[in-house]
Amino acid sequence: MNIMFKPSSADDILRPAKDIPLESMDVSDPRLLETNTWHEYFKRLRDEDPVHYLPDSPFGPFWSITRFEDIKFVDSNFKLFSSEPVIVIGDPDEEMSLEMFIAMDPPKHDVQRRAVQSVVAPKNLAEMEGLIRERVIKILDDLPIDETFNWVDRVSIELTTQMLATLFDFPFEERHKLTFWSDMATSSPEMTGGTTSKEERFAAMNECAAAFIKLWHEKAARREAGEPQGFDLITLLQTNEDTKDLIDRPLEFLGNIILLIVGGNDTTRNSISGGVLALNQFPQEYDKLRADTDLIPNMISEIIRWQTPLAHMRRVATEDVEVNGKTIKKGDKVVMWYLSGNRDERAIDNPDQFLVDRENARHHLSFGFGVHRCMGNRLAEMQLRILWEEIMQRFEKIEVVGDAQYVRSNFVKGYTELPVVLHAKA
Secondary structure (H helix, E strand, C coil): CCCCCCCCCCCCCCCCHHHCCHHHCCCCCCHHHHCCCCHHHHHHHHHHCCEEEECCCCCCCEEEECCHHHHHHHHCCCCCEECCCCCCCCCCCHHHCCCCHHHCCCCHHHHHHHHHHHHHCHHHHHHHHHHHHHHHHHHHHCCCCCCCEEHHHHHHHHHHHHHHHHHHCCCHHHCHHHHHHHHHHCCCHHHHCCCCCHHHHHHHHHHHHHHHHHHHHHHHHHHHCCCCCCCCHHHHHHCCCCCCCHHHCHHHHHHHHHHHHHHHHHHHHHHHHHHHHHHHHCHHHHHHHHHCHHHHHHHHHHHHHHHCCECEEEEEECCCEEECCEEECCCCEEEEEHHHHCCCCCCCCCCCCCCCCCCCCCCCCCCCCHHHCCCCHHHHHHHHHHHHHHHHHHEEEEEECCCCEECCCCCECCEEECEEEEEECC
16 A cells, blocks of 8 residues: 655645534544644544444545544453454564564463563563663763753653663674664554655664564573573573573564564653653643642652553454444454543543542543553653653753654654753752
8 A cells, every 4th residue: 555645844734624514524643743743533433422333544444433432441351352364554564474462462462572571571661770770860961051952862762761771681882773673563654654765664663573583593692501590681582481482473572572663662662752742831830839849749640640651552343333333344454542631521520631649540542441551551661760850850841942843653752852051050
């Protein structure tokens, strides 16, 4: 399928949601997130047609689920709504159809997830905390004061890339390859409306596969030579009875590596930038935070809700099923729009407001529900908490001094640029 959206420009203004016939409202257009104009489109669907069928789009026909409780119902019922073959709105190119456990149903999903789940067990998170803090301190202490720089590059990407390298025991000096591969994996025009060509993505995925095949064999050789067993993701896969032969299933091996890279990258990376933007858009909340830094853990949940780093997940109906008065037919594509559910007034009071002291701040959709609930949610929250603890010790304010620039995608709700100036504490 050839997917083309016109490049965004001053002459390319998306029509107001109120002017579009409801039956042709297409919220899969990646320009909605790229131009940060998505709010009114999803509000109209929530209010007028919360289970919305679009018979024709660049990604084929699909249902949009836009209210909190309906999303929770779909996400919690894997027997009615299958995650196979992929969890993004578009279908992959046949030559790049990777297999990953997030796009599998139980029992196979459970077996593969269990193999790596222990890397984020409470005991290991506690042991990681000191290392994360050490790296956060180094990153923040190297930042310029009273000088404009791109927060996305210097902090958001740098911190998450360092943590990814640690989780995989990947060569630290080559860690930026992990971010590059993550970006390549999620920017396919066919799957998310991104801008990466088939050739670029194919080359990047081949490079990623070669690097991790090499790492797999190096680790196996070191362990056979008597080195103590590590506790990184590759070692966990190698030493689990159900995944020790994953290297012999190349599409599944690469698919799960990419899943773990993207999962460790996008949620934390874009929440780091989203939190800075939110506090600048709601300065009274920044004042609250300065007055009481004990609000940080609660604020982290609010950041993850308000930002919603992954905009959607896709399912396929396994039988005819009714959702909010509409009959979804067996085989239909169903898209749960998390970013819409997290702004649903029926489930969350004043949802467009960012509140550092919001009651029940964990009541959000960003980590999903049911068997596919985000495996690394506690790690993401811990990284964000440590970052903000160290930020509040050093800086009076992180001031956003220009417009945020956003990723072109209908899947990753992220940033490419966020110009800021740091003001040191007096």
